[in-house]
Amino acid sequence: MKSLSSQGKCPYDRCGGTGFDVIEVDGKEVAVECECREQRLLSNKLEFATIIDEFQNTRIDDYKTDSQHYKKDKSIQRAKMCKKSAQSYVNRFEEMKGKRKGLYFYSQMAGSGKTMLVSAIGNELIHKHKASVKFATAGDLLNAIRSTYSNPDLSCHDLIDAARKVEVLILDDMGQQSIKSDTNDHLFDILNHRVNRDVVTIFSSNCKIEDLPYNFRIRDRITKMAIPIESPNESVRKNLAQQENDELLRDLLVSRGDKQ
Numbered sequence: 052m053k054s055l056s057s058q059g060k061c062p063y064d065r066c067g068g069t070g071f072d073v074i075e076v077d078g079k080e081v082a083v084e085c086e087c088r089e090q091r092l093l094s095n096k097l098e099f100a101t102i103i104d105e106f107q108n109t110r111i112d113d114y115k116t117d118s119q120h121y122k123k124d125k126s127i128q129r130a131k132m133c134k135k136s137a138q139s140y141v142n143r144f145e146e147m148k149g150k151r152k153g154l155y156f157y158s159q160m161a162g163s164g165k166t167m168l169v170s171a172i173g174n175e176l177i178h179k180h181k182a183s184v185k186f187a188t189a190g191d192l193l194n195a196i197r198s199t200y201s202n203p204d205l206s207c208h209d210l211i212d213a214a215r216k217v218e219v220l221i222l223d224d225m226g227q228q229s230i231k232s233d234t235n236d237h238l239f240d241i242l243n244h245r246v247n248r249d250v251v252t253i254f255s256s257n258c259k260i261e262d263l264p265y266n267f268r269i270r271d272r273i274t275k276m277a278i279p280i281e282s283p284n285e286s287v288r289k290n291l292a293q294q295e296n297d298e299l300l301r302d303l304l305v306s307r308g309d310k311q
């Protein structure tokens with residue numbers, strides 16, 4: 052399973068992007084499906100699921116762990132742990148994929164860097180490992196599945212099938228969507244397949260796995276398929292905004308030939 056980012060080209064350098072490879076069998080040339088074909092078909096079905104614009108080019112190095120971003124020592128320690136585990140995970144991706152292990156970042160505080168970090172990991176996996184990566188909030192993925200009920204062009208089964216099989220699925224904001232009658236069924240279906248394949252899932256959430264508002268069969272699968280990592284419980288969004296305001300206020304208070 053290789054890159055979705057190199058659509059049009061074959062990541063295995065076998066089929067020239069046609070999706071079919073020509074091999075010789077008993078002296079005759081026959082066309083067989085290239086491995087890149089399945090990934091391309093999956094990618095098309097999950098077209099909506101890409102990293103959000105804000106973090107499109109974010110790399111793990113951009114995730115800062117200094118006292119400008121986090122004020123509490125405890126947050127700095129946690130941010131360092133998150134960053135280190137993200138870096139090691141990317142470096143040891145093939146091994147982790149073999150073990151079918153992903154990561155689960157959680158902290159209650161909004162604006163603490165969870166979406167930024169999981170997006171950065173996705174970008175690193177695309178660039179360093181040519182991985183097929185799809186990103187969606189859990190709510191968006193479930194809504195997309197629901198929208199297929201009334202769209203004859205895309206069957207619900209196709210979309211669920213793509214979410215089951217994509218090499219790296221990043222599910223942001225787990226547990227934050229309202230729980231509807233089909234939520235547990237669809238999530239279970241997707242995660243139960245992923246737990247038994249050489250694919251990985253990277254989660255972010257504002258709660259611990261055991262507190263997720265899904266049924267226990269889903270929570271058990273997530274515990275099996277991802278290493279939980281406690282993220283800083285402090286809002287970088289708020290800290291940066293405060294600094295920006297403080298600087299602007301200082302600037303306003305330094306009178307530079309006051310305009311009338």
Ligand SMILES: Nc1ncnc2c1ncn2[C@@H]1O[C@H](COP(=O)(O)OP(=O)(O)OP(=O)(O)O)[C@@H](O)[C@H]1O
Pocket residue numbers: 113114115116120130160161162163164165166167168257287288
């Ligand atoms: N460690 C960090 N280094 C640099 N910028 C950061 C860091 N953490 C967060 N930010 C910045 O703070 C903002 C909020 O981060 P992010 O959206 O990742 O938080 P979140 O934990 O996903 O929040 P929410 O719970 O609201 O989804 C972003 O604009 C991001 O650029």
Ligand SMILES: [Mg+2]
Pocket residue numbers: 165166167223224
């Ligand atoms: Mg977020």
Ligand SMILES: [Zn+2]
Pocket residue numbers: 060061062063064065066067068069070071085086087088
């Ligand atoms: Zn190919």
